Amino acid sequence: MDETDRKILNMLQRDFPIEAEPFRRIGEKVGLSEAEVLKRVEKLKDEGIIRRIGAVFVTKKLGYASTLCAAEVPEETIGNFIDVVNSYKGVTHNYRRNHRYNIWFTLIASSDDEIGKILGEIEDKTGISGILDMRATKQFKIDATFDM
Amino acid sequence: MITEEEIAVASCIQEDISLERRPFAAIGVRIGMEEGDVIDTINGLRERGIIRKFGAIVRHRKAGYSENAMILWAVPEEDLEKAGRSLASYREISHCYGRTPPFEGKYTLFSMLHLAKGEAEELVRKISETIAINDYLILRSEEEYKKTSMGYF
Numbered sequence: 001m002d003e004t005d006r007k008i009l010n011m012l013q014r015d016f017p018i019e020a021e022p023f024r025r026i027g028e029k030v031g032l033s034e035a036e037v038l039k040r041v042e043k044l045k046d047e048g049i050i051r052r053i054g055a056v057f058v059t060k061k062l063g064y065a066s067t068l069c070a071a072e073v074p075e076e077t078i079g080n081f082i083d084v085v086n087s088y089k090g091v092t093h094n095y096r097r098n099h100r101y102n103i104w105f106t107l108i109a110s111s112d113d114e115i116g117k118i119l120g121e122i123e124d125k126t127g128i129s130g131i132l133d134m135r136a137t138k139q140f141k142i143d144a145t146f147d148m
Numbered sequence: 149m150i151t152e153e154e155i156a157v158a159s160c161i162q163e164d165i166s167l168e169r170r171p172f173a174a175i176g177v178r179i180g181m182e183e184g185d186v187i188d189t190i191n192g193l194r195e196r197g198i199i200r201k202f203g204a205i206v207r208h209r210k211a212g213y214s215e216n217a218m219i220l221w222a223v224p225e226e227d228l229e230k231a232g233r234s235l236a237s238y239r240e241i242s243h244c245y246g247r248t249p250p251f252e253g254k255y256t257l258f259s260m261l262h263l264a265k266g267e268a269e270e271l272v273r274k275i276s277e278t279i280a281i282n283d284y285l286i287l288r289s290e291e292e293y294k295k296t297s298m299g300y301f
Contacts, residue, residue, distance in 0.1 A: 009204065009211070016203035018190050020170055020183060034169060042167055049210045052164040052297065055190070056201040062150070062300055068247060068258065086294045094294035097218065097287040101251075104218070104287070108298045134258075138246030140232035142200070146208050146262065147239070 001049070004030055006148035008040055012053065013145040056144075059108055065115055066108045070101040070132040077126070078103070084125045088118055101132065150198065156181070157189045159301035161202070205297065208262055215263035219272055220255035222283035228256055231279045235259050240271060255285060 001009075007030050017025040023041070024034040032040075044050045059066045073081045078096075085091055085105055094105040109115045115133065123129050150158070156179040165171040172190075173183040181189075193199045208216065223231045228246050235244045235257065243260040250256045261268055268286060276282055 009206065012204035013206065014203065018172075018187055018194075018202060020172065020187070022171065023167075023169065038167055038169070045167070047210070048207055051205045051207050051295075053167075053204045054164055054202070054297075055158070055161040055193070055199045056205070056297070057158070057162065057300060058198055058200050059298070061196075061198045064298075064300065068245075070251065082293045089299055091294060092296050092298050094292075095289040096291040096293065098290055099285070099287055103293075105294070132249075132251065134247040134249065134251060136245040137248050138228065138232055140244040140246070141236035141241060141259075142243050144205070144208075144242050145201075145203075146206055146211055146213055148211065 001044075001148070004032065005040055005044065008037065009044065009049070009148045012041065012050070016053070064108050064110055065112045066106065066136070067115055068134045068136070069105050069107055069119065070099075070134070071103045071105075071128055072101050072130065073103050073126075073128055077128070081126045081128055084122055088122075090118065153181070153185075154189055154193060155301055157186055158193065161190065161199075162297065162300060207295075212264050213262040214265070215261070215268045216289050217261050217268050217272075218287040218289070219259045219261055219268075219275075220251055220285040220287065221257040221259070221279070221281050222250075222254040223257045223279075223281055225256065227281075231257055231281060234279045235275065238271075238275065251285075254283070257281075 011026055023037045027034045027037040086094055090108040091105050096102055097104050107115055109118055119131050119133055123131060160175045166174050168174060172186045176183045176186045232244055232246055235241050240261055240263055241259050242262055245258050246256055247258050272286060276284060
């Protein structure tokens, strides 16, 4: 990644032009042709630095509910637990963390009740009980952009 | 709340736009809409706060942010607002929420920390002094099992 890539990446994250020819506009700002910008963006995607380019929706405004879950899963059953949890499309993040509660995942579903239902299913399928369901009551910040 | 036309556009942009000269025209072709209408629809969804952000989502680890941790703070209910706002002001903190029920009965404030380099401990100690909360947990991500975007539509 060179300085131009960093500039492009910052612009793609913060100021993606919603207009007919967005990559030409970015090119104007960084002094590159549209084709050169597209080539660099493709490379950043191939390298896995860019996961995707698109919209991030506000879960609540679409009428969905979300929560953060934590589970205490014995080492030998982690593989199965992860498979079951990850099979739900509403599970968007799932990490192992350094705590007795070792598996932490986020869950989005169409309603509060649906979240409860899914967690019940996960407990039934995996035999792991006592999964914590910690709902956000206050949102102080959500800004997943990274300065390059 | 959200029209059929908006849902059609939303279902395309919840994924990945195509890397080509006119990506919004390409979406238009997919769903039978004019390029200009696709653009207006996206802008409308943004103005109504249904879209939080439009642009590149980066993999922070690959982009050089190697230190990533969830920090949980034991903040009494009456101090939550103040501590939350203070945490939000740090560039290194990307997400900050008050949650209930509290983890282990006392950790009410949850934050995600990302650092390009250096030690998370040091920054967390400084933040801890600033918000006057010295009971906290640093939960590092040891392994990533899933990281994706929600398919709503």
